[in-house]
Amino acid sequence: MEILQKEFELKSYKRGFHLITDEVIQNLDEISKFEVGVLNLFIKHTSASLTINENCDSSVRSDMENFVNDIVSNKNYFTHTYEGEDDMPSHIKSSVFGSSITIPITKGQLNLGTWQGIYLGEHRDFGGNRKLLATITGKKYNL
Amino acid sequence: MEILQKEFELKSYKRGFHLITDEVIQNLDEISKFEVGVLNLFIKHTSASLTINENCDSSVRSDMENFVNDIVSNKNYFTHTYEGEDDMPSHIKSSVFGSSITIPITKGQLNLGTWQGIYLGEHRDFGGNRKLLATITGKKYNL
Amino acid sequence: MEILQKEFELKSYKRGFHLITDEVIQNLDEISKFEVGVLNLFIKHTSASLTINENCDSSVRSDMENFVNDIVSNKNYFTHTYEGEDDMPSHIKSSVFGSSITIPITKGQLNLGTWQGIYLGEHRDFGGNRKLLATITGKKYNL
Numbered sequence: 001m002e003i004l005q006k007e008f009e010l011k012s013y014k015r016g017f018h019l020i021t022d023e024v025i026q027n028l029d030e031i032s033k034f035e036v037g038v039l040n041l042f043i044k045h046t047s048a049s050l051t052i053n054e055n056c057d058s059s060v061r062s063d064m065e066n067f068v069n070d071i072v073s074n075k076n077y078f079t080h081t082y083e084g085e086d087d088m089p090s091h092i093k094s095s096v097f098g099s100s101i102t103i104p105i106t107k108g109q110l111n112l113g114t115w116q117g118i119y120l121g122e123h124r125d126f127g128g129n130r131k132l133l134a135t136i137t138g139k140k141y142n143l
Numbered sequence: 144m145e146i147l148q149k150e151f152e153l154k155s156y157k158r159g160f161h162l163i164t165d166e167v168i169q170n171l172d173e174i175s176k177f178e179v180g181v182l183n184l185f186i187k188h189t190s191a192s193l194t195i196n197e198n199c200d201s202s203v204r205s206d207m208e209n210f211v212n213d214i215v216s217n218k219n220y221f222t223h224t225y226e227g228e229d230d231m232p233s234h235i236k237s238s239v240f241g242s243s244i245t246i247p248i249t250k251g252q253l254n255l256g257t258w259q260g261i262y263l264g265e266h267r268d269f270g271g272n273r274k275l276l277a278t279i280t281g282k283k284y285n286l
Numbered sequence: 287m288e289i290l291q292k293e294f295e296l297k298s299y300k301r302g303f304h305l306i307t308d309e310v311i312q313n314l315d316e317i318s319k320f321e322v323g324v325l326n327l328f329i330k331h332t333s334a335s336l337t338i339n340e341n342c343d344s345s346v347r348s349d350m351e352n353f354v355n356d357i358v359s360n361k362n363y364f365t366h367t368y369e370g371e372d373d374m375p376s377h378i379k380s381s382v383f384g385s386s387i388t389i390p391i392t393k394g395q396l397n398l399g400t401w402q403g404i405y406l407g408e409h410r411d412f413g414g415n416r417k418l419l420a421t422i423t424g425k426k427y428n429l
Contacts, residue, residue, distance in 0.1 A: 001144040001280075001287040003425050005322050005392060036148050038183055038278050040324055040388050044399030046340045051238040054189045059223040063231050064238065066220050077352050080345040088349050095337040095350065099402070100388050102183050102243050104278045106148060111276055113187030116242070133397055135324050135390045137280055137287075137423055139146050144287040144423075179291050181326055181421050194381040197332045202366040206374050207381065209363050245326050245386050247421045249291060254419055256330030259385070280423055282289050 004030055004136045009129045013122045015086065017053075017061040021117040025110070028134055037105040037138020044131045047090035047124045049097035055117025068093050068123075090123035097121050105138055147173055147279045152272045156265045158229065160196075160204040164260040168253070171277055180248040180281020187274045190233035190267045192240035198260025211236050211266075233266035240264050248281055290316055290422045295415045299408045301372065303339075303347040307403040311396070314420055323391040323424020330417045333376035333410045335383035341403025354379050354409075376409035383407050391424055 008027040010020060024041065025031065031039065043050050054060040072089040080088045101118065104111040120130065151170040153163060167184065168174065174182065186193050197203040215232040223231045244261065247254040263273065294313040296306060310327065311317065317325065329336050340346040358375040366374045387404065390397040406416065 001146060003287060003322055003324075003423070005390060036146055036278070038146075038280065040390065042388070042390050042397075044397075044402065046338070046399070046401050052189070052242040053238050054234055057223060060231070060234050063218075063221050063223050064235060067215070067218060067235055070218065070220070071214070071357070072353070075349075075353060075356065077356070078349050080343060080349050088346070091340055091346050092350060092353055095339050095383055095405070097238055098241065098384065099338040102185070102245060102388060104148060104183065104185050104276050106276075111185075111187075113189070113274065115189050116187065119238070131399065133390050133392075135322070137146070137324065144289060179289055179421070181289075181423065195332070195385040196381050197377055200366060203374070203377050206361075206364050206366050207378055210358070210361060210378055213361065213363070214357070240381055241384065245328070245388060247291060247326065247328050247419050249419075254328075254330075256332070256417065258332050259330065262381070280289070 002140055007131060007133045009131055010120060012129050013120060015122050015125050016065040018120045019055060019117045020120045024118050030136060031105055032108040033140050034105045034136060034138040035107060035141045037136050039103045039105055040100055040135045042100040042133045044133060046094050048127055048130050049094045049121035050101045051097045051119045051121060052101055052116050053119050054115050056115060086125050093121060093123040145283055150274060150276045152274055153263060155272050156263060158265055158268050159208040161263045162198060162260045163263045164198060167261050173279060174248055175251040176283050177248045177279060177281040178250060178284045180279050182246045182248055183243055183278045185243040185276045187276060189237050191270055191273050192237045192264035193244045194240045194262045194264060195244055195259050196262050197258050199258060229268050236264060236266040288426055293417060293419045295417055296406060298415050299406060301408055301411050302351040304406045304408060305341060305403045306406045307341060310404050316422060317391055318394040319426050320391045320422060320424040321393060321427045323422050325389045325391055326386055326421045328386040328419045330419060332380050334413055334416050335380045335407035336387045337383045337405045337407060338387055338402050339405050340401050342401060372411050379407060379409040
């Protein structure tokens with residue numbers, strides 16, 4: 001059993017849900033060395049989130065963004081509004097979708113279902129480059 | 144320390160929340176071999192979810208189903224609707240409740256609270272047999 | 287690689303979201319012994335939740351509480367209401383925010399972002415002392 005940890009930055013994304021599976025894998029060559037394991041991917045921010053969803057049709061991402069804005073935005077009782085209208089809603093979305101995901105690794109690859117991809121939920125209008133912290137626990141291939 | 148991975152299929156369930164604790168345990172005899180560990184249970188689909196909730200009264204499951212339908216259904220701005228009215232809502236519910244749960248293992252058993260059980264959130268009308276991928280990391284009993 | 291498990295009780299909190307980072311760390315001296323690892327923190331209840339959010343301004347916690355009450359309370363279709371108006375909503379909030387969080391450990395500390403803290407979501411009016419089960423998996427410092 002081994003454990004490995006690596007921090008990396010994502011590209012900057014505009015507000016919305018974005019498919020980042022390829023970008024995550026490109027930053028984590030190390031996955032290929034594990035015969036079996038789990039990847040914990042943790043986002044070090046409170047106004048963005050990580051989740052798993054459909055990897056094919058971008059309409060899922062835009063519908064999800066429209067839905068969360070419909071439900072969470074413009075509540076007249078919000079008081080944490082220093083940084084604008086996207087401030088408090090971004091914190092709520094962050095906790096609803098969550099700060100980390102755990103994905104099994106099998107034979108050197110993320111063992112996702114056919115239609116599963118990794119989503120970044122960027123909940124600020126200008127969130128900048130988000131830092132991810134990856135921790136892989138598992139058994140490496142015998143060399 | 145050891146790691147063990149196993150994929151299995153659930154029975155087919157109708158749309159709603161279902162208590163699957165017993166079915167999960169029946170598929171994972173291996174839990175009993177771990178003195179201490181964690182089980183990551185991952186669902187390989189984007190229109191179903193896993194969560195932990197009350198294991199006794201079925202009214203919790205039906206109230207949860209009525210609630211999510213109340214909040215997520217029939218939004219006129221949804222565009223990802225090829226597969227019917229349950230299509231886009233199922234993706235949203237999948238991310239709100241999540242694709243995986245992590246449960247501690249203690250002395251060969253899932254260390255759940257008295258009232259905790261494992262729920263499958265089946266968010267499609269006809270979701271079929273859902274695939275779960277279990278990864279257990281921990282320390283086995285000395286034999 | 288080593289694994290370590292410990293159960294402890296939180297102080298009693300009133301209904302709402304509460305910053306418990308310091309209380310968690312005080313109960314988990316063991317974190318300091320791990321050079322690299324992951325902490326899984328699991329709450330053994332179905333009417334409370336754990337999540338990560340902003341650690342500075344208490345208005346985030348009160349706005350979150352007002353938001354979830356706005357969305358989840360007083361649905362006339364709820365049937366699981368034996369224990370009062372906070373009963374069924376507490377179960378829903380528990381699953382939306384989740385029963386466990388996973389936090390990376392680096393060089394003997396929780397590797398949280400600058401603004402991240404651990405929240406207890408206490409969703410009952412009188413929830414009492416909540417039990418947490420911590421499991422740390424990782425590599426200890428060489429002594």
